[in-house]
Amino acid sequence: MKLGAAELKREREERRRGFFLALPSFAYMLLFFALPLVIVLIYSFATRTSTGSTALSDWNVDAYRKLGEPIVRNVVVRSVVLALVTTVICLVVAYPFAWFCAHQRPTVRNVLLIAVMIPFWTNFLVRNYAWRILLSKGGPISTFTEGIGLGEVDILFTKTAVVIGLVYAYLPFMILPLYASIDRLDQRLIEAGRDLYGSGPQTFQCIILPLTMPGMIAGSILVFVPSMGAYVTPELLGGGKETMLGSYIVTQFLTARNWPVGASLSFVLMTVMLVSTVIYFRSGGRNL
Numbered sequence: 542m543k544l545g546a547a548e549l550k551r552e553r554e555e556r557r558r559g560f561f562l563a564l565p566s567f568a569y570m571l572l573f574f575a576l577p578l579v580i581v582l583i584y585s586f587a588t589r590t591s592t593g594s595t596a597l598s599d600w601n602v603d604a605y606r607k608l609g610e611p612i613v614r615n616v617v618v619r620s621v622v623l624a625l626v627t628t629v630i631c632l633v634v635a636y637p638f639a640w641f642c643a644h645q646r647p648t649v650r651n652v653l654l655i656a657v658m659i660p661f662w663t664n665f666l667v668r669n670y671a672w673r674i675l676l677s678k679g680g681p682i683s684t685f686t687e688g689i690g691l692g693e694v695d696i697l698f699t700k701t702a703v704v705i706g707l708v709y710a711y712l713p714f715m716i717l718p719l720y721a722s723i724d725r726l727d728q729r730l731i732e733a734g735r736d737l738y739g740s741g742p743q744t745f746q747c748i749i750l751p752l753t754m755p756g757m758i759a760g761s762i763l764v765f766v767p768s769m770g771a772y773v774t775p776e777l778l779g780g781g782k783e784t785m786l787g788s789y790i791v792t793q794f795l796t797a798r799n800w801p802v803g804a805s806l807s808f809v810l811m812t813v814m815l816v817s818t819v820i821y822f823r824s825g826g827r828n829l
Contacts, residue, residue, distance in 0.1 A: 578808075578811065581804045581807050581808050581811075582804075582808055583597065584597075584800050584801060584804035585604055585605070585801055585804040585805035585807075585808050586600040586601065586602065586604070586801070587599075587600065587604075587800065587801045587804075588600075588601060588603070588801065589798070589799050589800065589801055589802075593798035593799075594798075595800045595801065603801070604799075604801035604802045604804065604805040605805050607802050607805075608802070608805060608806060608809065613789070613806070616784055616785065616786060616789045617786065619783065619784070619785060620769045620770075620785040620786045621769060623700065623703060623704060623707065623768065623769075623783070623785065624707075624764075624765050624766075624768035624769040625765070626704055627704055627707040627708055627711065627764060627765075627768045628715075628761050628764045628765045628768065630704070630708050631708055631711060631712050631714075631715040631760070631764050632715060632757065632760065632761065632764075634708070634712060634715075635712060635715035635716040635719050635760065636719055636757075638653075638716060639716050639719035639720040639723050639756075640719075640723055641653075642654065642716075642720055643720055643723040643724045643726075654720070657713050657716050657717065658713060660709075660710075660713065661713070665710065665773060666773060666777075668709070668710070669706060669710075669773055669774055669777045669778060670777065672702070672705065672706050672709065672777075672778060673697060673777055673778060676696040676697045676702050676705065676778065677695070677697045678693055678694075678695035678697070679693070680697075682694060682696070683695065697778065697780070698778070698779060698780035698782055699779070699782075699783075700779070700783055702778040702779065703774060703775050703778050703779045703783050703785075705778070706774040706777070706778040707768050707771060707774055710771075710774060711763070711764040711767060711768055712764075714760060714763035714764050714767075715760035715761070715763065715764050716760070717760075718755075718756040718757075718759035718760040718763065719753065719756040719757065719760050720756075721756060722752070722753045722754075722755055722756025722757070722759075723753055723756065726749065726752055726753065727752075730748050730752070731744060731748060731749065734747065734748050758820075762817045762818065762820075765817070766813065766814045766817055769785070769786055769810070769813075770785070770786050770787045770790075770810050771785055771787050772785070772787030772788055772790075772791060775787070775788055776788055786806065786810060789806065790803050790806050790807055790810075791803075793806070
C-alpha cells in the first residue's frame with residue numbers, strides 16, 4: 542500500500558514537472574495561434590459601418606451570408622480548381638521522384654533530399670519574381686521556343702503561370718511526406734506479392750498504394766490547403782487576373798475595408814485546414 546502511494550506521488554510530480562516544462566510552448570500557442578483565431582472569429586460577426594469602420598457592438602452573421610454571393614463563389618471555385626490541379630500535378634511528379642530517392646544509396650539519397658530543400662534557402666518572393674522573368678514574353682522560355690521555330694510564348698498572367706508557380710512552391714511539401722512513407726515500406730511485402738505471381742500493377746494497387754497512402758494524404762493536404770489560400774503567386778504570376786481566396790481576403794481588409802467579410806472567409810479557410818488535419822490523422826497519419 543505504501544509502495545502504491547509512493548508511485549502515485551512520483552507520477553504526480555512527473556506530471557507537474559512536465560506541465561511546467563511545456564508551459565512556455567502552451568503560452569506561445571495561446572498567444573500567437575489561439576488568441577488571433579479568437580480575434581478573427583469575433584470580427585467575423587462584427588458590422589461594417591457606412592464609413593468603412595468595424596463596429597463590434599452589433600454582432601450578426603451578415604458577413605457569412607455574403608460568402609454565398611456569386612463573386613465569392615466564383616473565387617472559391619477558381620481557388621479550389623487551381624488547388625486541385627496543383628495537388629494532382631505535385632502528386633504525379635513527386636511519387637516517382639520520392640520512390641526513386643528512397644531506393645538510392647544513402648549518399649545519393651541525401652544529395653537528392655538537399656536538392657529538394659534548396660528552394661527553401663531563397664526568399665519566396667524572390668523565387669516568384671524569378672518565375673515572372675522566366676515566363677514573360679522575351680524571357681528564356683520564350684527565347685528558346687522562338688529559337689526552335691515555335692514562336693514566342695507569353696505564359697505570364699495566365700492560369701498556367703499560376704499553376705506552374707504553385708507547383709514549384711509546394712512540390713517539396715508533397716515529396717517529403719511521400720519519401721518518409723515509401724522509405725518505411727517493408728520490401729518483404731513487395732517480394733511476397735511477386736512470389737504470389739502478382740503483376741507490377743497488382744502489387745502497386747494491393748500493397749504499395751495502401752501502405753503509402755498516409756504519405757499521399759499528408760502531402761495532398763500540405764499542398765492543397767496553402768494553394769487554395771495562396772496570395773503572392775497569383776498576384777505576381779497571375780497579374781491579379783486570377784483572383785484566389787488569399788487575394789480576395791487581402792482586398793477585403795485593405796481595399797474594400799470590409800473586415801467582417803475578410804475575417805469570416807479567413808475563419809472558414811482555417812476551418813477547412815483544421816478539418817483536413819483531422820481527416821489526415823484519422824486516416825492513419827499517426828503512423829507516417
